[in-house]
Amino acid sequence: MIAAPKLMTVELKNLVGAVAEYKKNQYRLVQIGCTQVADGFELNYSFDKNYAFENLQLKLSINPETVPSVSGIYFNAFLYENETHDLYGIPFENIAIDYKGNFYRMAVKNPFVNPPASFAISATAPVASQPGGAA
Amino acid sequence: MSQRTIIPFGPQHPVLPEPIHLDLVLEDEKVVEAIPSVGFIHRGLEKLVEKKDFIDFTYVAERICGICSFIHGMTYCIAVEEISKIEPPPRAQYLRVIWSELSRLHSHLLWLGLMADAFGFESLFMHSWRVRELILDIIEETTGGRVIFGSAKPGGVRRDITNETLKLIVRKLAAYQTEMQDIVDTFLHDSSVKHRMCGVGVLSKEQAYALGAVGPTLRASGFVSDTRQLGYAAYKDLFFEPIVETAGDSYARCAVRCKELFQSVEIIRQAVDKIPEGPIDVKITTTPNGEFFARSEQPRGEVIYYAKGDGSKFLKRLRVRTPTFANIPPLLKMLPGCSLADVPVLVLTIDPCISCTER
DSSP: OOOOOEEEEEOGGGHHHHHHHHHHTTOEEEEEEEEEETTEEEEEEEEEETTEEEEEEEEEOSSOOOEEOOTTTSTTHHHHHHHHHHHHOOOEESOSSOOTTOSSOOSSSSTTTSOOHHHHHHHTSOOOOOTTTTO | OOOEEEEEEOSSBTTBOSOOEEEEEEETTEEEEEEEEOOSSOOOGGGGGGTSOTTTHHHHHHTTOSSSHHHHHHHHHHHHHHHHTOOOOHHHHHHHHHHHHHHHHHHHHHHHHHHHHHTTOHHHHHHHHHHHHHHHHHHHHHHSOSSOOOOEETTEESOOOOHHHHHHHHHHHHHHHHHHHHHHHHHHHOHHHHHHHTTSSOOOHHHHHHTTOOTHHHHTTTOOOOGGGGOTTTGGGSOOOOOOOSSOSHHHHHHHHHHHHHHHHHHHHHHHHHOOOSOSBOOOOOOOEEEEEEEEEETTEEEEEEEEEESSSSOSEEEEEOHHHHHHHHHHHHSTTSBGGGHHHHHHTTOOOHHHHTO
16 A cells, blocks of 8 residues: 555645745645535645655635635646636636636536536436446 | 737647647747647546546546556556555556556657657657557557557456566567667757757756656756656566756757656566566455545656545546646746747647646
């Protein structure tokens, strides 16, 4: 088994400071990812230094608060923040390059939260094998 | 001050076979700024985990990319295995290494051909792809597929390779090394090739690291980082050092990929020497529960698979961060200062795979 990456929670008000601390300690920003959970969203900020992998997890409510961009600290964050905004509708402020909802050209706005009707219909009757059955 | 002009580059361009768009701000012939646009063909594959069970989704993961398909499938399997408490057998781990390195070989040879085509060296392009065909033949012989291997699965691999075939592969690769050396010598020593790449698109070590560069793009700037060093699959049992160059220019990025060809052959040789006998898979009796970030080294750099499950057969979330996505910000720092004619070559030096990026 591979060692599990470190996962730490962070509050919205402390996010920028916590990310700045990683920058100060010479970590690189690996990715920012979003997950929809029952009571809202989770944003994962992943960092790496000499193969040590750490994550900050930020919990947001179902009507997510505006998240301060960290692209002023890590420039490459602008891609992840625009992606998260377009797929989940989470608002970010002060993104270094803000595509204002046009990062992905999609037929449906925020499709990972509001999937098109065709996706929802087929999802109610998934055709799938039992675990182990498809092997 | 010269007059500024904005030139649109892509999403359809003769040198760039994939849909990325750059708004290039020029002063005369010099690029001073570049703004990227992706998202022309975003497929939303991550969302499909809600409809495909965790075993079936392996096929979707393999189809995220048509070049490093096996490594996508394998990394997905690693993530699922971790949260399902499944330990693949040792022989499967070695087979994963062998197919991963064959993927790297064919991907780098593909890139070398595309690069030669970009600067108009047609015979070099054809030689690179001719050797790539030999690698694809091995892949077809061992998996039945040339692009989509269909060999990865949670709990192991779907196919075995006989020990005789493995030894034959090592002999074939040893013979192909001579042909690869001819191609590499041209890339690294031909004056016309060096003229197009040396000093073009320099990315310093500090810039590469700060901007989150991965893979050959990062290592060509002098930073020692190769996700295979984490020891996933059977890499922990094999000896290799990351290939590193220090110049940070297009030539250095090309040199890293050239040298990685021979490194991959050596890793396959070691894996064939050490591969144990035994089963190639284990029966899956659990379902994914928990969350995990799996990381592996694709030909273009580190790929991340985040999987989250709740004990059902459908994952709640799958997040894929592809290496090209990570290498776009460094590209934006390489472009300013280069001439317009160098832009296609420079964009190619990050080995962009927009198919992966538009997962």
